Amino acid sequence: MLTLGIETSCDETSCSVLKGTNVVLSNVVSSSLFRHQPFGGVVPEIASRHCLEQIDVVFQEALKQAGIKASELDLIAVTQGPGLIGSLLVGVCFAKALSYQLNIPLMAVNHLEAHLVAPWISKAEAPAQLPKEEPSRFIGLLVSGGHTSLSYHEKNKAVLMGETVDDAVGEAYDKVAKILGLGYPGGPIIDKMAKEGNPKAFLFTKPKQKNRFDFSFSGVKTAVLYQVQGHQSLRAQRSNPHSEIASGKKHPRNDDSSLPHSFVCDIAASFQEAAVRWLVDKTLDAVTFKHASDIVVGGGVSANSHLRKTLTEEGERLALRVWFPPLWLTTDNAAMIARRGFEMFQQNRKKNSSKQRSLKLTGNPHLQIAS
Numbered sequence: 390m391l392t393l394g395i396e397t398s399c400d401e402t403s404c405s406v407l408k409g410t411n412v413v414l415s416n417v418v419s420s421s422l423f424r425h426q427p428f429g430g431v432v433p434e435i436a437s438r439h440c441l442e443q444i445d446v447v448f449q450e451a452l453k454q455a456g457i458k459a460s461e462l463d464l465i466a467v468t469q470g471p472g473l474i475g476s477l478l479v480g481v482c483f484a485k486a487l488s489y490q491l492n493i494p495l496m497a498v499n500h501l502e503a504h505l506v507a508p509w510i511s512k513a514e515a516p517a518q519l520p521k522e523e524p525s526r527f528i529g530l531l532v533s534g535g536h537t538s539l540s541y542h543e544k545n546k547a548v549l550m551g552e553t554v555d556d557a558v559g560e561a562y563d564k565v566a567k568i569l570g571l572g573y574p575g576g577p578i579i580d581k582m583a584k585e586g587n588p589k590a591f592l593f594t595k596p597k598q599k600n601r602f603d604f605s606f607s608g609v610k611t612a613v614l615y616q617v618q619g620h621q622s623l624r625a626q627r628s629n630p631h632s633e634i635a636s637g638k639k640h641p642r643n644d645d646s647s648l649p650h651s652f653v654c655d656i657a658a659s660f661q662e663a664a665v666r667w668l669v670d671k672t673l674d675a676v677t678f679k680h681a682s683d684i685v686v687g688g689g690v691s692a693n694s695h696l697r698k699t700l701t702e703e704g705e706r707l708a709l710r711v712w713f714p715p716l717w718l719t720t721d722n723a724a725m726i727a728r729r730g731f732e733m734f735q736q737n738r739k740k741n742s743s744k745q746r747s748l749k750l751t752g753n754p755h756l757q758i759a760s
């Protein structure tokens with residue numbers, strides 16, 4: 390069985406051909422990241438225009454790399470949400486038209502749930518990396534630029550246990566990088582700079598939440614801002630004690646690219662230490678609460694080297710299995726959408742793929758995990 394996955398929830402346009410349950414024949418991604426970089430974040434209008442320009446090119450390339458014709462496809466899976474409505478509609482409309490033309494079923498996929506199936510797929514040449522058996526019960530830790538959540542999964546049903554009450558962890562990485570003048574996206578660069586810094590140089594207080602499985606990341610971002618401003622005032626005082634910054638009348642710029650390298654590395658390492666510790670502690674608490682023995686991690690921040698190392702070590706210490714996607718599947722991609730759509734199709738959700746339903750499908754920017 391050949392499934393076409395289509396992903397256009399944000400700034401990436403991706404199409405993938407999946408063979409059977411887990412063999413990725415192609416996974417083509419066209420990113421508009423370079424177009425957003427001058428603005429320090431994703432501009433929705435630019436993202437959706439890029440999706441519109443790229444979708445057919447990416448689709449044709451995915452077929453070519455998989456070595457198949459469109460008429461050989463058996464199923465289409467498309468991201469329904471969450472995401473930017475303009476981008477979502479490009480993928481959904483393309484998928485509906487294709488499903489109608491080829492007369493094959495169409496599955497609407499939740500992007501967040503799809504991130505958590507990424508560890509179960511691989512390229513044809515690397516099947517040995519896949520687990521012998523996928524866990525039927527696990528704690529899902531979703532860490533991306535727009536979402537941070539803990540969910541409990543059992544027998545293909547998911548329950549949301551907690552989520553961020555303010556910024557997502559990826560968003561916190563991006564904002565901290567902006568304060569430090571490091572550019573966008575901030576996650577990979579902070580991950581790199583943290584390796585040269587002292588994680589104990591600054592102590593960031595753990596936020597308290599009413600729901601023990603909820604997260605909060607906006608406080609740590611503000612604490613980083615204060616540290617940077619304090620450092621800049623001190624420097625200004627030393628070089629010119631009468632300046633407005635030194636006297637506290639004027640705040641220094643928040644994206645100062647002239648901060649000393651060692652200071653930036655120390656902030657990066659200390660911020661990362663705190664953020665990862667909070668993610669890991671809450672995940673282990675959720676594992677204990679649900680008596681689970683498997684953890685599945687997904688989303689862009691699952692590429693983070695410190696998170697991967699810390700959670701893997703904790704897993705070994707507590708005899709838990711911890712599943713991360715391979716690095717090429719951590720950021721947004723259509724292979725995980727194809728896999729999730731295929732899974733839903735197999736789980737007797739055939740009624741969801743009726744022609745009538747498919748043609749009524751539309752994007753849902755606010756879709757939640759387990760909704």
Ligand code: KG4
Nearest residue numbers: 533534535559574576577689690693720721
């Ligand atoms: O899942 P994703 O590709 O897009 C969303 O659905 O949001 O995640 C993007 C996020 C960005 O905030 C980016 O800074 C973060 O993932 N990210 C990382 C790393 N690589 C990407 N964060 C920390 N460490 C990384 N190595």
Ligand code: ZN
Nearest residue numbers: 533688689721
């Ligand atoms: Zn994502």
